[in-house]
Amino acid sequence: MRLFCWLLGFLLPAALVAQNPFAGNAKEIDVGRGLFRIACTPCHGIRAQGGRGPDLTLGIYNNGNKDEDLFRVIQNGVPGTEMPGYTRFGDDNSWRLVAYIRSLTLRQEKPSQGSAAAGETLFWGKGACGQCHKVGGRGGPMGPDLTRVGRKRSLAYLRQSVVDPNADLTPGFFKITVVTKERRTISGVQRNFDNFSTQFMTVDGKLHSFQREELNSCEREFTSLMPPYRNLSEAELNDLLAYLVSLRGEVAQ
Amino acid sequence: MKHLSVYLWACLAWSQTPDTDWLHYGRNLSGWRYSELSQINSSNVNELTLEWVFQTNVPGKLETTPLVKDNVMYITAAENNAFALDLATGKQIWKYAKEVPRDLQACCGLVNRGFAMLGDTLFKVNVEATLVALDSKTGNVLWETVIDDYRKGYSATVAPLVVKDKVVVGIAGAEFGTRGFIDAYDARTGKRAWRFWTVAGPGEFGGESWPRDTQAFQRGGGSTWVTGTYDPELNLIYWGTGNPGPDMNGDVRPGDNLFTCSLVALDGDTGKRKWHFQYTPHDVHDWDATEDPVLLDVVHEGRKVKAVAMANRNGFYYALDRTNGRLLAAKAYTKVSWAKDIDKNGRPILIPGQDPTPDGNVACPGGGGGHNWQPTAYSPQTGLYYFTSSDGCHTYYMTNQEYVEGQWYQGSTFNGEGLYPKGSIVAVDPATGDTRWRWEMVSPPSGGLMATAGGFVFGGDPQGYFFALDAKTGKPVWHKQLGGTVIAGPMSYSRNGRQFVTVAAGQSVFTFALK
Known part of the structure; x- marks a missing residue:
């Protein structure tokens, strides 16, 4: 009886932990890849290596590393971040996405050799x-x-x-260069760049704001100031x- | 005496600017989005100031074109919400709201583009693919009809079009393996009068453009989520159709896939097809033809022709003879990599190697196309046709995907990583498609346009600006930051001698007038 209680104590919580029904299933992983390409690539990138959202190929995640954590994040999103919930995908498709994301972490990187x-x-x-x-x-x-x-x-x-x-x-960290009416050229990192104004930060940490009509020119280059x-x-x-x-x-x- | 002069002045203003409504999604049945009001013009546009703001407090994209009749403005919002507003103050008169089914799936937001109106009855679709009629005085439901089953992947976002005593609607859901259609309902009872399937079935005209003995046509897409136009003289309804399904995998649907990516001209009473014109046969880039089909007259080879204009998502502007669907002119208005030109019969002359692949293939225009659905404008004053354009390319991916009823069925996606597409507002000669001016924007555009007799094209952008461009030159003459993305088309009306301009931005509706 004692053994039974011990076993129950171990097995019951384990049974309550959600299992991915599609883990390692190549066909379902492929379906997951299709879903990922539709829903996730705008932020996580077509190869899931991040962009606006985190890299998902590292095997470590911001909100827990278990399958059930990934499932929960897909379903509910992450409050306070840009990650929305995808309950509309339903449970099966969320598990397919988890299976696909897991398949990406199989190719682990060698750790850095440095100090x-x-x-x-x-x-x-x-x-x-x-x-x-x-x-x-x-x-x-x-x-x-x-x-x-x-x-x-x-x-x-x-x-x-x-x-x-x-x-x-990194999206949004582009190079802005303006030439003022006094012919002064200023370059910095974009904070905003729109059809009528720009705001950018120079290396001294100063924020600049200009209306386009105040400037001789106002250009954005898709390059880094680094x-x-x-x-x-x-x-x-x-x-x-x-x-x-x-x-x-x-x-x- | 002083009072008399005030009254005289008011009478003069009123006579110059009589009360003017906005009763249809596209202002008139031809879809011009042109206001004949000219009180706001180049002499005073700098004095344009905010009159009132109405906050819907509804999350999601606000794509409504408001209607104005009597002293009320009628707007729809996302997630099955709608409001009647007092025209003078923007204060709410009534609100309509209906819960969205939790298991509903829609590709691009639970949005709505506006009401249609007949007498005192308003018509709108709900996103779970129903059509509802409301009493304009109270917002009470008069009837609600199921258009089709949302569990199959159907949804509805379109502003209906009233044609005589019928309400014509389109459907969304081509990303979910649905079969598209255009429906007409009795305005009084909500009973369906006719349905035109935009994907031809076996044995029907166009059925041979789908693979035989498969279910491909049942999942063939061709959704109809942007309002069409109507020519009362010809008694023809013009309506654009969306992409074939699955979007990026054409291998499962060899053939032209009629009537996807097409314009169909339907009899105004029966819904029977008079003619069709397919812009993109066998599309694999999601280039829906769900852009405004605008009815205007052009001079072609020395004679006046009743034409229908469309700035198609595939990168070409087209003018067709709207009596028979024959091509009058086609011209690229943005960078196009997939076709050299359009031949005299209207068929694209393809450039090989442009289709999506498993590892990605760059093609132009990008996935949203050049011009997308956002409202366009035609000014009879300048004779120019105005529309927005995304200028750039996308990488298109193809993935095999099994069909599961009610689930995404897109056959992969497109992606702009590292390609940085830009945008513009383009003015073309509608007879030829020749670009007359182009106002370049820092990013792909988001908002619709309106032309006015004051000599402006009003529009908005993703960064929250509402602006006016000179309709002849494209030069910006006025702008105001509204703090939310402008997606909807602006509209204009007048009351008591004053012209008003209204636009939705973010989750709010803004109305401007001269001080």
């Missing part, structure tokens, strides 16, 4: 990355906040972003990447 501590020193020192990027409240406001970048982006993506910032631009960091040694680059990968949002604010 995160050395990378942190480089980030705030020689690299001057903190001049434009914030981590946990410290740093400059011009570029994308990197507090959680280790959850959002893969190692390969981060490597490419450091050495070739134009390879894939310089390519090609002068880092391989060891330095690995250290920096180890630090970036370690940024999971668990930084004292």
Whole structure:
């Protein structure tokens, strides 16, 4: 009887945990891929490697790493973020999406060979990355906040972003250049760019706002103001990447 | 004496600007979206100021074209909401609301584009594919008819079109493997008078354009979610049809797939097809022909022709003879990569290698097309036809997908990552499609247009601006930030000698007038 109670104690909660009926089923994963392409690609990218939303190929997720967590996020969305709920997909399609997302994480990356501590020193020192990027409240406001970048982006993506910032631009962080009526040229990172005005931030952290009629010209380039960091040694680059990968949002604010 | 001069002045203003309503989705049955009011013009447009705002407090996109009659404005909103507003203050007179079924699926928001009106009765669709008639004085339901079963994937967003004593509606759901149609209902009883299937079945005219002995035609799409137009002289209804299903996988539906991506001309009494014109045979890029079919007269080879204009999503502007559907002119108005030109019979001359592939293939225009559904405008004053255009390309993906009733059935998707499409407002000569001016925008456009006799084209943008362009040159002459994306078409009316301009932005309706 004691054994029965023990077993019941273990098995009952396990039975209540939702199981993905389609886990590992190639045909259903393919259906999940079709659904993903329709509903998820605008934010998570056609290869699920992130963009407006996080990279979903890393095997770590912002709201829990279990299948049931992914299912819950798909169904209910994430309050306080841009992620909406997709109850209209129904349970089966949500599980198909979970199965597809899981299939993407099978190709795990090799961890970075560098030292995160050395990378942190480089980030705030020689690299001057903190001049434009914030981590946990410290740093400059011009570029994308990197507090959680280790959850959002893969190692390969981060490597490419450091050495070739134009390879894939973070949406909204484009280069704005205006020439004023006094023929002064000012460039900065976009905050807004519309048919009648622009707001942008210069490297000194100053916010500029102009109506187009006040300007001689007002242009947006789909390029990054970040310089390519090609002068880092391989060891330095690995250290920096180890630090970036370690940024999971668990930084004292 | 002082009082007399005030009255005289009021009488003068009234005589110059008589009370003018807005009674149809497209202003007139030809879909011009042209207001003959000219009180707001280049001499005073800078004095245009906000008169009132009505906040619907309904989440979702607000795509309504308001109707104005007597002292009331009638608007519809997302998620089965509708309102009657006091014209002078924007205050709510009544509200209609109906719960949306929790299991309803719709591709692009639970939106609604507006009312139609006959006498004192208003007609609107509900998103779960019903048509409802309301008493305009109270908002009380007079009757409600099921158009079709939403569980199969059907939904309804269109503003109805009143033709004589019937209410004509289209349907949405081509992304869910449905078979499209155009319906007419008795305005008094709500009983269906006729249905025209926009996907030809086996044995019917056009049925051979679908694969034999398959269910492909039953899932063939061809939805009809944008209001058509009507020519009373010819007694013909003109209505555009949407993409074939599944959108990006043409392999399961070899053939031209009639009458998808087409304009159909239907008898105003019976709904029987008089003619059809297919803009994009066997479409695989989701280039619905659900754009405004605007009825106007053009001079073609020296003679005046009754024409129907459409800026098609596939990147070409078309003018057809609306008596018989023959092509008068076709011209690209944006970058087009999939066809070299349109031949004299109206068939595109294809450029190979443009179809979607499993790993993605770039084609232009992008998935929303060049011009999408947003309301267009024709000004008889300038003789120009105005519409918005998304200018750029998308990567199109094809994925095999099994059909499951009521579920998404799109055969994959399109994506603009790294391609940065832009936008513009284009003015063309409707006889030839020649571009007369183009106002470039920083991103693909979102909103509809209206032309006025004051010499303007009014429009709005995704960044929340409401603006007026000079109708002759395209130069912006006035703008105001409204704080919410403009999707709907603007409209104009007058009361007591004053012209008003109204537009929906975000979740609110804004009305402007001179001080």
